[in-house]
Amino acid sequence: MTFSEENYLKTIYHLTAVSDADISTNAIAEKMETKASSVTDMLKKLSEKDLVNYVKYQGVSLTEKGKLAAKMIVRKHRLWECFLVEKLDFSWDEVHEIAEQLEHIKSEKLINKLDDFLGNPTEDPHGDPIPDANGRIIKVEKQLLSEFEKNQMGICVGVKDTSSDFLKYLDKQEIALGSQIEIIEKESFDSSFRIRVGNKEITVSNKIASNIYIK
Amino acid sequence: MTFSEENYLKTIYHLTAVSDADISTNAIAEKMETKASSVTDMLKKLSEKDLVNYVKYQGVSLTEKGKLAAKMIVRKHRLWECFLVEKLDFSWDEVHEIAEQLEHIKSEKLINKLDDFLGNPTEDPHGDPIPDANGRIIKVEKQLLSEFEKNQMGICVGVKDTSSDFLKYLDKQEIALGSQIEIIEKESFDSSFRIRVGNKEITVSNKIASNIYIK
DNA sequence: TATAATTTTTAGCTTTGTCTAAATTTAATT
DNA sequence: AATTAAATTTAGACAAAGCTAAAAATTATA
Helix, strand or coil, rough: CCCHHHHHHHHHHHHHHHHCCCCCCCHHHHHHHHCCCHHHHHHHHHHCCCEEEEECEEEECCCCHHHHHHHHHHHHHHHHHHHHHHHHHCCCCCCHHHHHHHCCCCCCCHHHHHHHHHCCCCCCCCCCCCCHHHHHCCCCCCHHHHHHHHHCEEEEEEEEECCCHHHHHHHHCCCCCEEEEEEECCCCCCCCEEEECEEEEEECHHHHCEEEEEE | CHHHHHHHHHHHHHHHHHHHEEHHHHHHHHHCCCCCCCCHHHHHHHHHCEEEEEEEECEEEEEEHHHHHHHHHHHHHHHHHHHHHHHCCCCCCCHHHHHHHHHCCCCHHHHCCCHHHHCCEEECCCCCEEECCCCCCCCCCCCHHCCCCCCCCCEEEEECCCCCHHHHHHHHCCCCCCCCCEEEECCCCCCCCCEEEEEEEECHHHHHCEEEEEE
């Protein structure tokens, strides 16, 4: 499988997680920052290889084979992110780009040894689950901070937006995986939140609160 | 720089280490298992980028820029090999193929952090030197076992042939980096050697002896 | 339900890196 | 020195993956 094919599968996998319905050509093109015509070409190719179910004009979904392949790429990506953060001391906003490259390294033995070396983690540095060697995923029930009400509290277990900008913002506010967060006030006007993180009180917008997972 | 460009630079670098003179198109083609015409095309491209000195029909050499780039690829390859053997517990005959992929990962920060994580090794698992971040190489004076005479002894510090077959043979004979080797007898008829490794005596052909470095 | 707007696909072109076959240059040999 | 042999380069073609522009299908709207 080529790098490009792997990137398409991964993108379709991630889009599927959100919407469930068949994925449109345009949605893929937008996410991959490419043109719809390029996507059409690739979908034909992936369909030939039985990795996706593709019907002209009707969108696309992953076959079981394609889903497993996509999960293996995600597995590699997230394990490498763990390695970068835990062993090489990268911060969580720096690892995505490098993992985008490392996820294409081909060696099952390598990835399984890496998995063991890291102590078989179940989540990456952003709180996203790591599929095991068979593609199984342990789902952790988690809620967005924005869905919480006044006086509730919980632990930050992940982020929805993993962009460098957002992660740097969280670093600045000293919000990290494992941070205890308590809702002090929910402003009904703009749905912003007054929260306590550790022993500091801060105000976060609804957009921020909609990208932090709490358990 | 593309993967392909990097592979050509690396090949020219390795061939230069052996012969010193300008490298021929055919030599590159043979080593890379490709066709001379493909090599010609790439040499033009690398020449355009000032990575090689190329004169039609006369062969090529690396420019300073090209040499540095090649050394950085070799650095990455050898550091990843160290990682695979020391941290992930691969054997020395398994790592080359995977390192061939990992050497193309682009991130200076990554490779320097990996270097530190490994304790800034100066040699890879086959005894080959690892260039530092500036391309400097610490040369260890070493001799081929085949150049030794009766009753001399030394420590195995590297191998010339790093093929999986040869390394597996060495494993079988319990010859590893750091093994003490003593020449008991040199057979003048076929230049084979009777040697002691640890406390075992074995006979090795001249071909074997010509691929083991001793200090 | 026609028509307009949007989405998707097709057709044809580009680049990268490869190949084969033919042409050219260099080296070797008589 | 002439001719043959070997090495190298050129010319032209191909596959992968991308693009633009035009055509076709679907969806939305009046």
